[in-house]
Amino acid sequence: MIILSVESSCDETAVAVTRGREVLSSEIFSQVDIHALYGGVVPEIASRNHIEVISRLADSAVSHAGISKTDIGGVAVTYAPGLVGALLVGVNFAKSAAYALNVPLIPVHHIRGHIAANYIAYPELEPPFLCLIISGGHSLIVDVKSYTHMEIVGASRDDAAGECFDKAARVLGLGYPGGVQMDKLAKGGDDRKYPLPRPVLTGSKYDMSFSGLKTNLINLLHNAQQKGEEIDKPSLAASFAAAVSDILVPRTAAAAKEKGYDKIVIAGGVAANSRIRRDFEMVAKKEGFTLYAPPLSLCGDNAAMIGCQGYYEYMAGIRGDTALNAFAVKGI
Ligand code: KG4
Ligand code: ZN
Secondary structure, three states: EEEEEEEOOOEEEEEEEEEEEEEEEEEEEEEEEHOOOOOOOOOHHHHHHHHHHHHHHHHHHHHHHHOHHHEEEEEEEEEOOOHHHHHHHHHHHHHHHHHOOOEEEEEEEEHHHHHHHHHOOOOOOOOOOEEEEOHHHEEEEEEOOOOOOOOEEEEOOOOOOHHHHHHHHHHHOOOOOOOOHHHHHOOOOOOOOOOOOOOOOOOOOOOOOOHHHHHHOOOOOHHHHHHOOOOOHOOOOOOOOHHHHHHHHHHHHHHHHHHHOOOOEEOOOHHHOOOHHHHHHHHHHHHOOOOOOHHHHOOOOOHHHHHHHHHOOOOHOOOOOOOOOOEEEOOO
């Protein structure tokens, strides 16, 4: 079945055409340059820009896929979690499209979509597996039991890993979005120069915390400024990436081992981070896991991943109707 899919949960407007795991076209309009002026995403501006480009993007996704609109068998859309105003643009567009084409509407959870980016990249990958999703809004260790049945094993109790990279980049004067810039800056640095915390939480082996790490970096910078000391920025960025990775990688590997899985999957924008990828490759080699990490083009927000997950939701009987709403927060 051919699915038209829509993603508008944050600052990327995206529309794709997929058939199962096969991507026929994938269009993304990134608003990054617009929000960079403000140092972060401005929700109202995001919604307005989604409205302006979404129809044109859908037309071009259909034409690049080489199909006609009558070939579309379903419309999948991200309905949660994200910025509500932004989500509503996609949800209402998808409702109208499904109604006009007289095909089913398929609501898709954004985080499930990120996981499905790996189904596109690895045709042989099937659940069950352990997945770490690290994005601008979430850090989750998830037991993916089947394509549509999953359970959260661990989560950040405060900031998400991506948010933490973005804030660190901001105080280092690197601009928005900061994750990629932090990654680049860290390349020439000594990852052991600045000792940063790797907090352990009571109550759960797999829950995580990033806010203390972020505050530590901010305090370190301010103290240096007050004393007139020079900061070795590449080494600070490298030490920071090492700390984030040390919070994420051992927990994920331990959870996979406890669940008896030999497959570890990583997903989300922060899964593009070179230090985290390298550490996962090392732990996979050492402990005998097969690691699945999406290509960089599929780590960030896109609609192809929503279409791919939409296919599995559709097969599981999930349908939306004209009452479908958008939610800022929603369990996986
Ligand atoms: O999944 P995503 O595109 O959007 C959300 O669903 O949030 O993730 C965006 C996040 C941002 O915080 C961005 O700075 C971060 O992913 N990111 C990175 C890298 N590339 C993107 N963080 C660290 N290293 C990277 N290479
Ligand atoms: Zn995302």
